[in-house]
Amino acid sequence: MLRPPGQRGLQAFRQTMLTGSVTGAATALRRSQPAVSRLLKELEANIGFTLFDRVRGRLVPTPEGRLFFDELQRAFAGFERIAAVAAEIRNGRRGTLRVGAMPAAAATFLPQVIRRFAEAHPGAAVSLQVQASTEIARLVQTQDCDLGIVEGTLSPPGLHAERDHDVPCVVVLPPGHPLAAKRRITPRDLAGQDLVALSARGSSLGAQLEVLLGREGIVCRTRIETHLAHIVSALVLEGMGIGIVDRLTAQAHAARGGLVRPFAADLTLRVRLVRPSAFPPSSLMLGFIALCDAAISGSRARRNP
Numbered sequence: 001m002l003r004p005p006g007q008r009g010l011q012a013f014r015q016t017m018l019t020g021s022v023t024g025a026a027t028a029l030r031r032s033q034p035a036v037s038r039l040l041k042e043l044e045a046n047i048g049f050t051l052f053d054r055v056r057g058r059l060v061p062t063p064e065g066r067l068f069f070d071e072l073q074r075a076f077a078g079f080e081r082i083a084a085v086a087a088e089i090r091n092g093r094r095g096t097l098r099v100g101a102m103p104a105a106a107a108t109f110l111p112q113v114i115r116r117f118a119e120a121h122p123g124a125a126v127s128l129q130v131q132a133s134t135e136i137a138r139l140v141q142t143q144d145c146d147l148g149i150v151e152g153t154l155s156p157p158g159l160h161a162e163r164d165h166d167v168p169c170v171v172v173l174p175p176g177h178p179l180a181a182k183r184r185i186t187p188r189d190l191a192g193q194d195l196v197a198l199s200a201r202g203s204s205l206g207a208q209l210e211v212l213l214g215r216e217g218i219v220c221r222t223r224i225e226t227h228l229a230h231i232v233s234a235l236v237l238e239g240m241g242i243g244i245v246d247r248l249t250a251q252a253h254a255a256r257g258g259l260v261r262p263f264a265a266d267l268t269l270r271v272r273l274v275r276p277s278a279f280p281p282s283s284l285m286l287g288f289i290a291l292c293d294a295a296i297s298g299s300r301a302r303r304n305p
Contacts, residue, residue, distance in 0.1 A: 009043035010072060012036045013051060017061065017069045096125040097284045100136035100145035105271065107230040108248040109295035110149070116291050124284055132202075143276050147285055149292070152270025153204045160277040162289055165296045167246045169205060169267040172232070173259040174239050186264040187216050194241030195220040202227030208267045209244050233258065248296065271296065 015025035016036070026033045044051055051065035061069065097117075101110055106128070114126050129139065133150035140148040141158045152164055171185045179185055179193070190213070197220075198206030206227070213220065223241050226232060232243040233253040245253070246269040250260045273289055275281055281289070 003046040005043055005046050006039075009039045009046065012039035013043055013065075014069070014072055014076065016040065016052075016059065017065075022059065095282070095284055096127055097282075097288055098127045098129075098144070098146045099149070099288070100129045100131060100139045100147070101149040102133045102136060102151060103130055104151075104229050104246065104249065104269070105149040106130040107228075108246075108252055109292070113288065113291045113295050117288055120287060120291075121284065126288075137274065140274055140276060146275065146282070147288065148274045150272050150274060151204050152272040158277055159274040161272050161274050162281065163271075163273040163293065165271040165273075165293075167248055167269045167271055167296065169244055169246050169263055169265075169269060170250045171261045171263045172236050172243045172245055172250055172253045173261065174236055174242075175257060175259060177242065177259065179242065179261065180259050182261060184262045184264050187212060187218055190220050190242075191218045193220055195222045196232045196235045196241045196243040197222045197225045198229060198232060198244070199225050199227045203229075205229070205244065205246065205267060205269050212265055212267065 011029060012025055012031075015028045016022055019025050019028060022033055022036050022040070025031075026036045029036065040051065047068070049064045050062050051068065052059040053062055054060070099110075110128070114128070117124070117126060129136070129145065131139070136145065136148040136150050137156050137159065139145040141156060147162075148159070152166075171179070173180055179189060182189065198209065200207040200210040206225075212218075221241075224235055226235070229245040229249040230252065232245050233249055233256070235241070236243045236253070237256060237258050244263060244267065254260050273292060275285065
């Protein structure tokens with residue numbers, strides 16, 4: 001009665017073909033020679049044809065045996081590939097990490113993070129979506145993104161915050177601006193200045209600044225309002241006024257020739273890294289988060305339980 005071939009019989013046949021003898025197969029499999037011979041006989045009985053002829057005391061593969069060996073080699077190559085893929089996944093070198101990010105992150109530290117991630121995980125890929133924080137939170141909730149980078153004021157249900165980063169805010173100036181003579185700019189220094197402002201409705205930082213100016217009774221000339229910090233930087237460089245942005249945006253502003261000064265007010269941008277609470281983080285995600293932590297160095301990071 002024919003039966004599906006067993007794994008031990010297939011291994012005995014394969015090693016016999018590779019080593020050229022039952023003795024070689026027994027050594028490779030750490031079995032006795034009689035045990036390997038018994039496995040070969042059982043395999044022949046299961047598959048219904050002869051694998052070897054004995055010629056002058058040597059085993060010679062039959063034509064059917066050679067055909068069977070060719071197919072078996074392809075199957076073992078597939079198993080070995082599966083084992084290699086498992087090792088790649090285990091070591092975080094395979095897979096796609098779907099990241100959603102608010103524009104402030106995508107325009108500042110994320111390009112550096114993605115480059116370093118690609119270097120550390122050459123077999124992995126990153127899918128990046130850039131949207132408003134509310135939309136990114138929704139994509140993580142629906143599991144269309146594995147990791148979201150959003151403003152820290154958001155805390156929707158179904159999400160777990162892996163990190164909270166409090167990024168201090170500074171004043172960005174165009175070259176040659178009179179306030180550049182100051183080493184530190186106070187809220188009172190903003191009085192009467194042309195301001196390129198972050199929208200209070202579209203940015204938590206803009207809302208903080210609006211509250212601060214109202215509380216201190218400071219009046220600025222808001223010439224332009226936008227919800228994107230890197231646009232504030234670009235407009236300041238064009239001489240449209242001064243702006244208050246997060247330190248990460250300010251680094252890029254300085255790299256483009258702009259001026260940056262500390263701001264004597266407790267304004268911060270909270271950057272939150274969130275994932276679906278129903279699933280634990282993968283090794284790929286943990287590696288990506290660690291690179292984000294390093295890229296936002298100098299800010300205060302808190303690990304959430």
